[in-house]
Amino acid sequence: MSSSSVLGPGRTALVTGASRGIGPLIARAIAHEGGHVVLTGRSVTELRVVASELAAAGADVSVVPADLTRPGAAGSLVETVERQRGGIDLLVNNAGGDPLREFHTMTIDENLRTLQLNLVAPVALTHAALDGMLRRGRGHIVNISAMAGRVSFPYTEVYAAAKDGVIGFTRVLRSDYRARGVSASVLILGAIRDAGQGQRMLDESGMKASGFMAPADSVARAAVKAVKKDRAELVIMPGPGRLMRAVMDYFPGLGPALNRAAGASSTMQKIVEQREAETGAAA
Ligand SMILES: NC(=O)c1ccc[n+]([C@@H]2O[C@H](COP(=O)([O-])OP(=O)(O)OC[C@H]3O[C@@H](n4cnc5c(N)ncnc54)[C@H](OP(=O)(O)O)[C@@H]3O)[C@@H](O)[C@H]2O)c1
Numbered sequence: 001m002s003s004s005s006v007l008g009p010g011r012t013a014l015v016t017g018a019s020r021g022i023g024p025l026i027a028r029a030i031a032h033e034g035g036h037v038v039l040t041g042r043s044v045t046e047l048r049v050v051a052s053e054l055a056a057a058g059a060d061v062s063v064v065p066a067d068l069t070r071p072g073a074a075g076s077l078v079e080t081v082e083r084q085r086g087g088i089d090l091l092v093n094n095a096g097g098d099p100l101r102e103f104h105t106m107t108i109d110e111n112l113r114t115l116q117l118n119l120v121a122p123v124a125l126t127h128a129a130l131d132g133m134l135r136r137g138r139g140h141i142v143n144i145s146a147m148a149g150r151v152s153f154p155y156t157e158v159y160a161a162a163k164d165g166v167i168g169f170t171r172v173l174r175s176d177y178r179a180r181g182v183s184a185s186v187l188i189l190g191a192i193r194d195a196g197q198g199q200r201m202l203d204e205s206g207m208k209a210s211g212f213m214a215p216a217d218s219v220a221r222a223a224v225k226a227v228k229k230d231r232a233e234l235v236i237m238p239g240p241g242r243l244m245r246a247v248m249d250y251f252p253g254l255g256p257a258l259n260r261a262a263g264a265s266s267t268m269q270k271i272v273e274q275r276e277a278e279t280g281a282a283a
Pocket residue numbers: 016017018019020021022023040041042043044046066067068069093094095096097098117144145146147189190191192193195196197198199
């Protein structure tokens with residue numbers, strides 16, 4: 001059974017999306033447990049900045065850049081890390097995001113890139129890392145999902161599909177491999193403040209964080225907790241997250257009503273209009 005044995009001295013974690021947003025905080029929390037953390041993302045300069053900040057705080061880190069929307073990228077990334085470090089004990093599939101544009105105005109290829117980044121890449125990375133984990137009899141995969149689909153967050157059709165897909169993927173993975181020493185957890189994030197896409201949206205719209213938003217470092221703490229306590233699913237939002245998620249499933253009309261009441265629908269509409277205008281201007 002997976003446990004904290006995948007964390008600590010002599011262990012290696014691979015954290016995707018570690019160049020900005022929530023990823024660097026997750027990497028810092030894992031590094032704090034000891035062991036080596038490999039940071040990945042596309043932006044080499046940002047990754048190096050994060051790596052030097054973490055190293056200055058005493059962390060043992062390295063950088064392997066990768067674009068996870070490129071064919072074969074997941075396999076080569078895992079191969080490189082395994083060659084350099086001798087194996088991967090913990091994989092955190094954190095890279096993700098949404099272009100925040102209207103579904104029908106994006107081309108199908110643009111929509112499929114969202115699916116690739118948020119669902120196909122975590123599946124491919126897990127597939128590539130699993131053999132080594134099973135051989136060593138230990139491993140843990142932490143996938144980052146979102147409440148987006150459950151609350152019908154506006155303009156996130158494909159993103160929501162991908163993030164719900166990640167939940168199903170994690171559940172079955174956990175059930176199939178846990179007895180062989182490889183476990184899996186999913187963190188289901190509500191809106192997050194202080195770092196990441198949610199905070200950037202607030203900054204863009206000039207709005208203040210609402211009480212519905214959880215701090216970014218709570219995601220980092222949850223990632224460590226999920227591994228140490230081998231938790232199947234953690235919902236990261238203020239209040240009774242798991243209950244809220246269940247209520248949203250039971251009353252599918254509630255999410256859109258809450259989005260309207262909290263002002264999320266009108267804010268998102270403004271952001272999407274701005275994005276569409278920028279895209280039109282760039283074309
Ligand atoms: N922030 C929120 O409110 C919130 C809410 C729910 C769920 N989440 C989820 O939490 C995770 C982190 O989100 P965040 O808010 O921290 O996002 P973010 O600030 O936009 O950071 C996204 C990370 O993903 C990486 N990434 C993007 N495209 C990539 C690609 N093609 N190949 C490799 N890496 C790529 C980015 O690095 P490069 O640009 O360097 O490639 C960056 O490090 C995501 O899975 C997101 O869906 C966030």
